[in-house]
Amino acid sequence: MEAEIEKIIISEADIKDRVRELAERIIADYERKELTMIGILNGGLIFLADLIRHIPFAVKIDTVRVNAYAGNATYPKREADIVDSIRLNVKDEHVLVVDDILDTGKTLLKTLDIVKKLNPLSVKVCVLLNKQERREREINPDYCCFEVENRFVVGYGLDYDNRYRNLPYIAVLREKQDK
Numbered sequence: 315m316e317a318e319i320e321k322i323i324i325s326e327a328d329i330k331d332r333v334r335e336l337a338e339r340i341i342a343d344y345e346r347k348e349l350t351m352i353g354i355l356n357g358g359l360i361f362l363a364d365l366i367r368h369i370p371f372a373v374k375i376d377t378v379r380v381n382a383y384a385g386n387a388t389y390p391k392r393e394a395d396i397v398d399s400i401r402l403n404v405k406d407e408h409v410l411v412v413d414d415i416l417d418t419g420k421t422l423l424k425t426l427d428i429v430k431k432l433n434p435l436s437v438k439v440c441v442l443l444n445k446q447e448r449r450e451r452e453i454n455p456d457y458c459c460f461e462v463e464n465r466f467v468v469g470y471g472l473d474y475d476n477r478y479r480n481l482p483y484i485a486v487l488r489e490k491q492d493k
């Protein structure tokens with residue numbers, strides 16, 4: 315995999331530090347509250363798994379599967395589809411939706427739509443990366459580890475054609491990839 319990487323843009327150590335810092339904020343904000351964290355599959359998986367292990371109080375976990383990309387394309391489909399929804403009852407719970415990256419905003423807005431219909435006490439958005447420049451919908455992260463520029467990135471949950479999710483850092487691929 316490493317031969318296909320052009321450049322590491324966020325190191326493993328920096329991710330660890332920022333995830334821990336962000337967890338401290340979440341701990342302060344949600345202590346003594348009923349918190350359900352909802353990860354967006356597959357991209358949000360690694361971030362969610364690392365984040366929740368810093369949290370010392372009881373927290374419920376669920377996932378949604380959302381498809382925003384067709385096949386191996388690096389451009390988003392017009393709309394995001396919820397392929398598999400949450401199972402937990404989040405009525406009267408505080409909900410934190412966790413994803414790898416906030417890009418156009420379609421995936422998170424669609425997820426927020428379905429969560430809000432379940433009457434939670436609050437819903438907030440937590441992402442590892444924010445690609446502000448590409449936003450098409452009015453949505454901003456409540457918690458975010460890093461701002462990134464408008465380049466296609468992989469690693470730490472983010473894939474290209476379902477590969478590279480297991481890289482421990484965030485990187486840009488070499489140009490020869492079809493992207």
Ligand code: 5GP
Pocket residue numbers: 354357382390394413414415416417418419420421422445465466467468472473474
């Ligand atoms: P949005 O719906 O906000 O446009 O896109 C969110 C989803 O698109 C993310 O959950 C992520 O899976 C994917 N995505 C957006 N930007 C990138 C990127 O730079 N790299 C990768 N691998 N996926 C991205």
Ligand code: MG
Pocket residue numbers: 354355356357358413414421
């Ligand atoms: Mg995703």
